[in-house]
Each structure stands twice: as structure tokens, then as C-alpha cells.
Amino acid sequence: MDDLILELKKQIIEVLNLEDVKPEDIDDDAPLFGEGLGLDSIDALELIVLMEKNYGIKLKDPNQGKEIFKSVKVMADYIKNNRTK
Amino acid sequence: MIIRRWIKLTDTSVSLNGKKIETESCGHALLTHLYRERNDYPKFFKMDALSKLGFIATELLLHDESQRFQPRGDRAVIFIGKSGSLADDTNYQKTIADKDNYFPSPSVFVYTLPNIVTGEVAIRNKYYGETCFHVIDELRADKIADIISDAFQDADTTSVVGGWLECSDEEHFEAYLFIVEASADGQAPEWNKDTIREIINNN
Numbered sequence: 657m658d659d660l661i662l663e664l665k666k667q668i669i670e671v672l673n674l675e676d677v678k679p680e681d682i683d684d685d686a687p688l689f690g691e692g693l694g695l696d697s698i699d700a701l702e703l704i705v706l707m708e709k710n711y712g713i714k715l716k717d718p719n720q721g722k723e724i725f726k727s728v729k730v731m732a733d734y735i736k737n738n739r740t741k
Numbered sequence: 742m743i744i745r746r747w748i749k750l751t752d753t754s755v756s757l758n759g760k761k762i763e764t765e766s767c768g769h770a771l772l773t774h775l776y777r778e779r780n781d782y783p784k785f786f787k788m789d790a791l792s793k794l795g796f797i798a799t800e801l802l803l804h805d806e807s808q809r810f811q812p813r814g815d816r817a818v819i820f821i822g823k824s825g826s827l828a829d830d831t832n833y834q835k836t837i838a839d840k841d842n843y844f845p846s847p848s849v850f851v852y853t854l855p856n857i858v859t860g861e862v863a864i865r866n867k868y869y870g871e872t873c874f875h876v877i878d879e880l881r882a883d884k885i886a887d888i889i890s891d892a893f894q895d896a897d898t899t900s901v902v903g904g905w906l907e908c909s910d911e912e913h914f915e916a917y918l919f920i921v922e923a924s925a926d927g928q929a930p931e932w933n934k935d936t937i938r939e940i941i942n943n944n
Contacts, residue, residue, distance in 0.1 A: 701847035
């Protein structure tokens with residue numbers, strides 16, 4: 657699980673162009689949106705693409721993102737249980 | 742109309758009001774270098790190449806202006822270029838070119854319009870006036886003079902941040918931007934095609 661969390665942090669930094677952020681700067685339980693990393697709605701769409709592209713998870717209902725993207729740890733849990741690749 | 746300040750920023754050099762700013766970088770690295778020297782605005786890294794160019798050029802142009810970041814509706818942002826958002830359009834095309842690896846990027850897609858850069862500059866500086874990006878065939882001082890002069894025809898605009906903003910790809914770009922004002926000032930260069938041409942070619 658720790659490996660997946662680290663992998664996920666690296667992917668988030670890359671796809672969202674968080675140039676000055678390092679994986680260790682992202683708290684496993686910190687909110688990704690609103691506070692924490694301060695991501696916006698376009699970032700949310702990019703995370704949906706990341707889930708499909710890297711883990712084969714297609715979110716049919718965008719509202720699911722509100723729960724899944726609560727934190728990196730919640731996101732990793734969801735990926736662990738639903739990944740197809 | 743007069744020119745209050747101007748900047749020339751290309752992929753190999755920078756000068757402000759005719760004074761060269763020394764830098765060792767070039768191309769995309771130059772923009773990142775200039776950003777890191779002067780700014781703390783993480784959204785910069787999410788921008789496409791055209792917006793990065795417009796952002797850095799206007800940051801240099803406006804950095805010591807008094808009353809900066811005070812909301813104002815009398816200043817327009819008007820850019821003119823040849824390639825528009827072609828650099829980002831090309832990047833977006835790459836994300837949808839392969840049917841077996843078809844993952845359109847939302848963050849690349851949002852920059853596939855040339856006028857997005859005018860919004861980035863307006864948001865950054867709290868400008869609520871006109872914003873516009875004109876695409877023309879080639880760099881022409883007379884066109885730049887006419888387009889920006891026309892902006893002063895409305896009742897609200899007293900100042901324009903604008904000029905030539907061209908980015909053919911991430912490594913090749915040029916910006917010749919001006920602060921143009923409606924006021925009369927005997928000390929400042931007059932806003933016309935001859936002055937623009939002289940600044941682009943000599944200063």
C-alpha cells in the first residue's frame with residue numbers, strides 16, 4: 657500500500673505539473689481539494705484521466721470523484737480495490 | 742496616445758525599455774528562469790507556452806507599476822500574434838492521436854484557444870476591461886498600431902497592455918509588448934507604427 661501511495665503521489669505531481677511539490681510534501685490524509693494541494697476542477701478531470709489511463713478505472717459518475725479524491729490514501733484504497741491493470 | 746513602457750522578450754534575449762536584462766538561459770528554460778527569479782505564482786507551471794510567455798512578459802512590464810493589483814476596468818489586454826494557440830493545439834492533438842491510447846488531457850485542452858492568455862493576464866492583475874487576441878498573417882507594426890488604437894474608441898478604456906505575442910512552439914517565441922495610454926506626455930514615445938517598428942527593430 658505504501659508503494660502505491662508513493663507511486664500515486666509521483667503521478668499526481670507529474671500530471672498536475674506541481675513543479676515545486678515533492679512526494680514527501682503531500683500528507684497521505686490531507687484533502688487534495690479546497691485546502692491541502694489546492695487543486696481545481698481541471699485538476700479533478702486530469703485525475704479522472706489518470707485513474708483510467710494508469711489503472712484501468714473508468715469513473716462513470718464524476719460525482720464519485722468527490723469521495724475518491726478526498727486524499728491520496730483514500731484514492732490509493734480505491735485503486736487497490738478496483739484496478740484492472 | 743503614448744507608450745509608457747515596453748518589453749522585448751524573445752527565446753534568446755530580454756530587454757525592458759531598451760535596457761538589456763542579462764540572462765544565460767534561452768528558449769523554454771529562459772521563461773522558467775525568469776519566473777523563478779521574480780515570481781511566486783504556481784499556476785505558471787500549469788500554463789501552456791503561449792500563456793507562460795504572456796505571463797512572464799507582462800510581469801516584467803508591470804512589476805514596478807504603482808497601484809498594481811488594484812482592480813480596474815479601464816485597462817484592456819490586447820495581444821496580436823501569428824500562431825495563436827497552435828503550440829498547445831499540437832500538444833493536445835498528441836493526446837488524441839492514438840486510438841488505442843486515447844486519453845484527451847483536460848489541462849492541455851483548456852489552453853487550445855489563443856485568448857486564454859489574455860484571461861491569465863487579466864486575472865493575475867485584476868483587470869476587468871476588454872481582452873482580445875488577434876491572429877494575423879505576419880508581424881506588422883501598422884496592424885499592431887491600428888488594433889490597439891481602436892481599443893481606445895470605447896468609453897471605458899484609458900490604457901492597454903498589449904502588442905505582439907507569438908509562440909510557434911515551446912522553444913521559439915517573441916513578445917513585443919507595451920503599456921499604451923490615452924494621456925498626453927511630451928516625454929514618452931508616441932504610439933504609432935513608426936515608433937513600434939523602431940522599438941521592435943532597434944531597442
